[in-house]
Amino acid sequence: MADVGIVGGTGQEGFALGTRWAAAGLSVVLGSRVKERGLEAARRARSLDLLGAVSGGTNRQAAEEGEVVVLAVPFHAHAQILPEIRPAVRGKVVVDTTVALRSLDPPELAVPEEGSAAQRAQALLPEAKVVAAFHTVSAYKLAQLGRELEEDTLVCGDDRHAKERAVELAKALGLRAVDAGGLDQAGTLERLAALVVALNRRYRRKAVGVRFVGL
Ligand SMILES: NC(=O)c1ccc[n+]([C@@H]2O[C@H](COP(=O)([O-])OP(=O)(O)OC[C@H]3O[C@@H](n4cnc5c(N)ncnc54)[C@H](OP(=O)(O)O)[C@@H]3O)[C@@H](O)[C@H]2O)c1
Known part of the structure; x- marks a missing residue:
């Protein structure tokens, strides 16, 4: 069993999260739709000489082997990928990073009928405990392993234990986690992320983030 299995571990966000967690000493499985791509991503991560073990394989393997499973695939891929991993994540904590974007430029949300990507993920994975975080x-900032993040991440979900696991994972990345409430808040978090994408474009930045004061 690994600490974290990442569905979409070959992508910008999944790979950057995985290498940060491995740099902090956690064991990680990087998943892909294509096993060889997962293996290759793991080889690339290991070449960074990280503290924690990194292995790779299919998304299904990442979901089976991860104690906590992180979703880092595009929203439009949920309908295909989530049913494939459903048996593997039964009873597990699933942390969804997905922003339900239909386009990046300008950033436009594709709001599903459930209200957010995370609520759709919970509907597709009814036996899992989904948390959104x-x-x-930004993957760009996460990928700079020595860089302090100095920002917050909002975390929401309906299961207290699952939310605590996500908070621990946030701390391992060097983030402060802020409890934003139940999973019905996920739409707000995703809209905030769309705004962050728009700010990156308007101010020609790559790593705009969010920091709350007074907490
Ligand atoms: N990039 C960021 O800064 C950032 C920040 C916060 C959250 N996120 C979220 O993270 C998720 C991934 O974003 P990303 O920027 O990492 O994207 P990305 O670089 O394009 O990576 C997405 C990964 O998802 C997998 N995938 C599965 N089905 C796919 C499909 N139908 N089309 C394309 N890729 C597919 C691909 O892996 P295989 O081809 O190996 O299967 C790919 O490596 C999104 O939901 C996004 O909202 C991203």
């Missing part, structure tokens, strides 16, 4: 944390 990390939407506003």
Whole structure:
């Protein structure tokens, strides 16, 4: 068993999260739709000489082997990928990073009937405990392993224990986690992330983030 299995571990966000967690000493499985791509991503991560073990494989393997499973695939891929991992995540904590974007430029949300990508994920994975987090944390910044993040991540979900696991994972990345409430708040978190994407474009930045004061 690994600490974290990442569905979409070959992508910008999944790979950056995985290498940060491995740098903090956690064991990670990087998943892909294509096993060889997962294996290759793991080789690339291991070449960074990280503290924690990194292995790779299919998304299904990442979901089976991860104690906590992180979703880092595009929203439009949920309908295909989530049913495939459903048996593997029964009873597990699933942390969804997905922003339900239909386009990036300009950033436009594709709001599903459930209200957010995370609520759709919970509907597709009814036996899992879905938490939404990390939407506003840019892959660009995460990938700079020595860089302090100095920002917050909002975390929401309906299961207290699941939310605590996500908070621990946020801390391992060097983030402060802020409890935003139940999973019905996920739409707000995703809209905030769309705003962050728009701010990156308007101010020609790559790593706009969110920091709350007074907490
Ligand atoms: N980039 C960021 O800064 C950032 C920040 C916060 C949250 N997120 C969220 O993280 C998720 C991934 O974003 P990303 O920027 O990492 O995207 P990305 O670089 O394009 O990576 C997405 C990964 O998802 C997998 N995938 C599965 N089905 C796919 C499909 N139908 N089309 C394309 N890729 C598919 C691909 O892996 P295989 O081809 O190996 O299967 C790919 O490596 C999104 O939901 C996004 O909202 C991203």
